[in-house]
Amino acid sequence: xxxxxQTPKFQVLKTGQSMTLQxxxxxxxxxxxxxxxxxxxxLRLIHYSVGAGITDQxxxxxxxxxxxxxxxxxxxxxxxxxxxQTSVYFCASSWGxxxxxxxxxxxxxxxxxx
Amino acid sequence: AQSVSQHNHxxxxxxxxSLELGCNxxxxxxxxxxxxxxxxxxxxxxxxxxxxxDPLVKGIKGFEAEFIKSKFSFxxxxxxxxxxxxxxxxxAVNYGxxxxxxxxxxxxxxxxxx
Numbered sequence: 436x437x438x439x440x441q442t443p444k445f446q447v448l449k450t451g452q453s454m455t456l457q458x459x460x461x462x463x464x465x466x467x468x469x470x471x472x473x474x475x476x477x478l479r480l481i482h483y484s485v486g487a488g489i490t491d492q493x494x495x496x497x498x499x500x501x502x503x504x505x506x507x508x509x510x511x512x513x514x515x516x517x518x519x520q521t522s523v524y525f526c527a528s529s530w531g532x533x534x535x536x537x538x539x540x541x542x543x544x545x546x547x548x549x
Numbered sequence: 550a551q552s553v554s555q556h557n558h559x560x561x562x563x564x565x566x567s568l569e570l571g572c573n574x575x576x577x578x579x580x581x582x583x584x585x586x587x588x589x590x591x592x593x594x595x596x597x598x599x600x601x602x603d604p605l606v607k608g609i610k611g612f613e614a615e616f617i618k619s620k621f622s623f624x625x626x627x628x629x630x631x632x633x634x635x636x637x638x639x640x641a642v643n644y645g646x647x648x649x650x651x652x653x654x655x656x657x658x659x660x661x662x663x
Contacts, residue, residue: 439592470653475558475655476655477553477555477639477653477654477655477656478593478639478641478653479653480650480651493650494650525592525593527593534581534643534650534651535581535600535643537595537598538585538593538595539594540585540592540593540594541592542591542592543592
């Protein structure tokens with residue numbers, strides 16, 4: 436199993452550009468989530484999904500959109516990038532609720548917005 | 550507001566020294582507690598977790614944590630650290646069971662000198 440994969444690993448955007456961060460898992464997990472990690476801030480939940488077709492907002496959802504058309508994929512879209520979105524983004528998945536079950540994290544995407 | 554505090558931003562130890570990393574949470578009700586580790590260049594992975602039962606939890610690689618309800622704490626310990634334990638350690642707390650939110654601490658960077 437590949438586990439949780441993320442692409443790209445690195446990305447540089449200009450302010451106002453849009454892009455999609457890809458996340459896929461091959462463990463048949465129902466729950467998937469997106470976090471951002473900023474220096475001195477820990478991880479903060481952006482959006483999460485409890486199954487295909489179902490998504491919800493986390494702690495810091497503004498500026499991000501998600502969709503979950505399949506169990507395997509959970510892309511994160513930035514519609515109009517801002518410098519405040521410079522961060523490392525992690526995707527995670529779990530069998531059960533992300534709050535009570537072990538989460539499996541992807542390798543991360545380092546995003547810089549100029 | 551619900552929060553998780555990791556008191557030490559950066560801890561530097563020599564090999565064979567004992568380790569204790571502090572984690573305190575702010576909520577007095579039912580919580581689920583996690584420690585995740587991020588080794589350099591790698592993604593986060595679970596060290597250990599506590600839901601109920603014996604408050605002394607043993608995890609991978611010789612780590613353990615003790616849940617002290619009266620002190621709202623879940624400190625991580627290891628009797629003798631190795632250079633390979635150099636990593637960033639994150640405490641995470643779920644407030645409110647499966648419907649609640651998972652809050653990460655800001656992380657503690659551990660550097661072990663050979």
